[in-house]
Amino acid sequence: MTITRAERRLRSERRILDAARALFADRGFERTTIRAVAAAAGVDPALVMQYFGSKQELFSRAVQAVPTKEGEPGEARDLAGRMLETLGMKLGGLSPASLAMLRSMLTHPEAADAARTALGGQIDRVGAELPGDDARLRAALATSVLLGVTVGHQLLGLDPLRDAPREEIDRLLRPALLALLGERE
Amino acid sequence: MTITRAERRLRSERRILDAARALFADRGFERTTIRAVAAAAGVDPALVMQYFGSKQELFSRAVQAVPTKEGEPGEARDLAGRMLETLGMKLGGLSPASLAMLRSMLTHPEAADAARTALGGQIDRVGAELPGDDARLRAALATSVLLGVTVGHQLLGLDPLRDAPREEIDRLLRPALLALLGERE
DNA sequence: CAAATCGCTCAACGATTGTTGAGTGTACGG
């Protein structure tokens, strides 16, 4: 029942990271102040600096995705289904870390780099499974399509998307994705 | 050859607006400082305030789209073609005003409102031309699809999209759009 | 031609921000 010192530290660090993720996710990098993160974590602003060194470093740490365990429940077999899962169009939605990155990707250079890297990885992975010499372009378009729906749904909150059940979105999106990926499968 | 006083004022106002649009478009609202806008326009920061009242008001004015003349050259007849044109996937790309709005839409509340309004209008317009009771959802998805490609292409600069000629993107995107809009036409 | 008007600049204020260094109290190791 006694809480060791190292444990206290880890606990504080996690509370700060959680608060930072939440704030970064719904206000973006610039509008999120270290003081606000500290307040939300019930901690002094100086402690945040002491643990993470700078606001930028805090952001980087907050955005680092918790390693997704391979072979999750819904595990889809076809490429389109896997893509729909990856970008959170199914199941419970995106992680706070991903949302934080997406929220700032248009206005914060480091977030843009992270987004380019993440999306680039997805593009390469999908492109490798497609035939033809426009495979990469098709993959990039398919990834951008899901990015757009995610942005419209999770970040902008477009009414028709917010109101629609996720399976309905999935159902309408799948044929479009298949058309993009080359009509095969 | 003499420049009247009113003319000088209009000229300065336009230079400020142009500079503001350019800076808002590539750094977003928060990272764009009034001092930077003034410097780019060759003017004192106080003048910007005097003309526009506040940074927010400057942003609103800078984002106001120049009224698009109806019936432009490329004038496409089918719905998919018109959508592709509207979101700048064809021709010369988006206006600086639109880019400025899109750049800030995830992090600046007023820009988000503007984006929701603009995209909502497009959704209504497209949805009105579709049959079925999921018309609005289909329209919202189609609009989000183009939003995603625009974001990936113009704002994030994803390599495969940057390198591809616009007609190629158009060619690959059209079947996907048609699949989303209901397979008709 | 005198006076009012107007485009425009200068200098500064107040608030907020990220960041820092000194200090405090308590768990820890010997």
Added chain:
DNA sequence: CCGTACACTCAACAATCGTTGAGCGATTTG
């Protein structure tokens, strides 16, 4: 049980930001 180490706070600094009010000089007006 004592001294060290460490989690944590307090107070402040320096820079930057949006914003303001006074003032200058040229142009317009009567």
